[in-house]
Amino acid sequence: MGLLPRPLPGYNGDVPDSGTPHFTRKDAAMAFVRGERSIMFKKIAAIAALTAMAAVPLSAAAGTESANINVNANVVADCLFNVGDNGTYTITLPPYDFVNGSADTGTTPTPASLQCSPDLANAPTLSFGANPLNLNGPNSGILQVSLNATWTYNNTGASSPLLLTATAGAGQNVPPGAYSGSTTLTVNF
Amino acid sequence: MRSPRTVARIALAVLALATLLPCPVFASPQANVAINATVTADCKIQIAQNLLFPDYRALSNPNPDTATGTVNVQCSPGTGSAAIIGMSTNEYPIVVGYNYQMGGPNNNYLGYDLSFGTPANTNFVRQISVPTADGNVHPVTVYGYVGPGQNVQPGLYSDSVTITVSF
Numbered sequence: 551m552g553l554l555p556r557p558l559p560g561y562n563g564d565v566p567d568s569g570t571p572h573f574t575r576k577d578a579a580m581a582f583v584r585g586e587r588s589i590m591f592k593k594i595a596a597i598a599a600l601t602a603m604a605a606v607p608l609s610a611a612a613g614t615e616s617a618n619i620n621v622n623a624n625v626v627a628d629c630l631f632n633v634g635d636n637g638t639y640t641i642t643l644p645p646y647d648f649v650n651g652s653a654d655t656g657t658t659p660t661p662a663s664l665q666c667s668p669d670l671a672n673a674p675t676l677s678f679g680a681n682p683l684n685l686n687g688p689n690s691g692i693l694q695v696s697l698n699a700t701w702t703y704n705n706t707g708a709s710s711p712l713l714l715t716a717t718a719g720a721g722q723n724v725p726p727g728a729y730s731g732s733t734t735l736t737v738n739f
Numbered sequence: 740m741r742s743p744r745t746v747a748r749i750a751l752a753v754l755a756l757a758t759l760l761p762c763p764v765f766a767s768p769q770a771n772v773a774i775n776a777t778v779t780a781d782c783k784i785q786i787a788q789n790l791l792f793p794d795y796r797a798l799s800n801p802n803p804d805t806a807t808g809t810v811n812v813q814c815s816p817g818t819g820s821a822a823i824i825g826m827s828t829n830e831y832p833i834v835v836g837y838n839y840q841m842g843g844p845n846n847n848y849l850g851y852d853l854s855f856g857t858p859a860n861t862n863f864v865r866q867i868s869v870p871t872a873d874g875n876v877h878p879v880t881v882y883g884y885v886g887p888g889q890n891v892q893p894g895l896y897s898d899s900v901t902i903t904v905s906f
C-alpha cells in the first residue's frame with residue numbers, strides 16, 4: 551500500500567481532474583482490526599504531512615488546439631453560348647426571290663460557339679422556341695423559315711463551333727420588303 | 740466436578756457481566772489534506788458551421804460562389820496573449836490561383852480560398868488574432884470563395900481543412 555497520493559492528471563480544462571490519496575479509511579480500519587495501531591498511525595501521520603500533488607507543469611506552456619471544418623460544393627452542369635451581341639445571334643438571309651430563287655439560307659455572320667461542362671452523362675441538345683419560324687413583313691406578309699443548329703458536344707469542357715442556319719423555302723409569294731422575327735435557342739442538358 | 744447446570748449458570752453470569760462492561764471507545768483519526776493544482780492556459784476551438792457553397796455554375800455565372808462558416812474560439816480567462824487562428828497545411832497547388840481545392844468526381848478539383856473574419860476575393864486573411872482574455876466564446880466567421888469559370892465535371896466536391904488556434 552503506497553502512501554503517496556495518486557497524481558492528478560495535468561489539468562487543462564478539457565476533462566475533469568481528480569485525485570485521492572491511496573491511503574483510505576478502509577486501510578485504517580483494517581489496520582485496527584489487525585491490531586497494527588502503530589502502522590495505522592504512521593500512515594495517518596504520513597498522510598497528514600503529505601500534500602496532494604497534481605502532476606501539472608509548473609508554468610503554463612503555449613499550445614495549440616485544432617478542429618476540422620468541412621467545405622462542400624455542388625457543381626452543377628452548365629453551358630454557355632458565346633453570344634456577344636446582346637445575347638442574340640443574328641442571321642441575315644440573302645435577298646429572296648420567290649420566282650427565280652431556290653431555298654434561301656443564311657448563317658450567323660461570325661463564328662458562334664457553345665461550351666458545356668465536361669464529362670456530362672448525356673450530350674446536351676439544342677432546340678428552338680419556334681421552328682419553323684414566321685418572319686413578319688409588310689402588309690401582313692409572312693415569310694416562313696426553318697431553323698437548324700449544328701453543334702458537337704466536346705466532353706473536355708472546351709467550346710465547340712455552333713452553326714445556325716435559317717432557310718426560307720422556295721416559292722413563298724409574299725409582299726416585298728423587310729421581314730424579321732426571333733425565337734429562342736435553348737441548350738438542354 | 741461441577742454439574743452441567745452449574746457450568747451453564749456460570750456461563751450465563753459471565754455473559755451478563757460482559758454485556759455490562761463499557762466498550763472501548765476509539766476516536767476517529769483525522770488529518771488535513773491540502774490540494775493544489777496548476778491550471779494551464781488552454782483554448783478550445785469548435786466548428787459551429789461548416790462551409791456549404793451554393794450550386795456552382797462555372798460557365799453561366801460570372802460571379803464567385805461564396806459561403807460562410809463559423810469557428811468558435813474560447814480560451815482560458817486572463818490569457819496573456821491573443822489566440823491566433825492559423826490555416827492548416829491542407830493546401831494544394833494543383834488548381835492554379837487558389838490555396839485550397841475540393842476534390843470531386845474523377846480526380847477533378849475545384850479551387851477555392853478561405854478568409855478569416857473578412858470577406859475577400861483577392862486578399863485572403865489567413866490568420867487573425869482573437870481576443871481571449873475574457874474567457875468567453877468568440878465566433879469567427881470563415882469566408883469561402885470559389886472563383887468563377889472553373890469548368891469541372893459536375894458533382895459533389897468536398898474538402899476538410901484543419902484550423903488551429905495557437906496560444
